[in-house]
Amino acid sequence: MNSTSGGGEIDRGGEAPANEPRWLTHDEQRAWRAYLDANRLLVEAIDQELQRDAGIPHTYYEILVRLSEAPGRRLRMSELAEAATASRSRMSHAVARLEVMGWVRRDECPTDRRGQVAALTDEGFAALEAAAPAHVDCVRRSLFDQLTPDQVDALREISEAVVRHL
Amino acid sequence: MNSTSGGGEIDRGGEAPANEPRWLTHDEQRAWRAYLDANRLLVEAIDQELQRDAGIPHTYYEILVRLSEAPGRRLRMSELAEAATASRSRMSHAVARLEVMGWVRRDECPTDRRGQVAALTDEGFAALEAAAPAHVDCVRRSLFDQLTPDQVDALREISEAVVRHL
């Protein structure tokens, strides 16, 4: 048994093919599997909490946060997409839904007639304010309460290394 | 601007409500946002590679790996779900699709007539073998090549702490 869930080799019963790719080491496999599990559980916990308390997935919550931080609480669709690390298509669908909820409004862009400006409504801001405490609490309990300050730093450095490369 | 994309507070302009929740510290916010971005990019890269090369998402790849590791390359649906950190519903849908592809077979369980046993077919095993090298390479390039051995250990410890709690 030396297959890795996603990162590792398959059990070939001792056979060693020519031109063997660089399989993961034992330590890397352990890290990879732990990471996959942690990630799944973390995302699941956070999504569930937000879905229950605010009726939106975490990705939508992030959109509201980015808008709340922008000057005038408004952002071009493409800028919003970039700020949230999302595709334009995803942003279109997401904003369409948030618009139906009354949390975001779509205005024409005054300087570029192709453009649209997404604006956080007062209702949207209120919803964000209402959802934030429970959400932060969930993030804290699920993640940061389990880590030492050094581990928080390490997590950031590891993440930044990955972002830098991709 | 001190909102956190999912972990942080909202800009209230200096107002300090009673019973303030434990917001994230500056360092925690940085770590959280970096983690979210890294995670999104990583999952996206890995899913794209597998979708292109094997025609399945990473979650399905993991199912094949778990089956390949099981004795006789077969596992009860519920055991498979647990091994892959997935819900039973998800496993039902996923195995249904893998069955259509001819990579997994579903047999009756001899000891429990409610049960089903998912078995990796020879075609499924071959597909896994074919997909593994490029996949491992993608994981390696996206993640482990960017990390020091100490960071790999740290990632595992952080992940295990999260899993332990959730």
Added chain:
DNA sequence: TGAACCTCCTTGAGAGTTCAACTATTCCGA
């Protein structure tokens, strides 16, 4: 001016996940 090209955003289809039933079977206590 006009043609080619690029950018902004949307749309619809297809796929995977979740959630809430629902069926069938097994377990367990009176």
Added chain:
DNA sequence: TCGGAATAGTTGAACTCTCAAGGAGGTTCA
């Protein structure tokens, strides 16, 4: 052994994401 509760797994609907396609508006350059 009977009946209620728990367990195994499936199903369909709703939702989100991706991907490919497309419309509309800008930009460039001859």
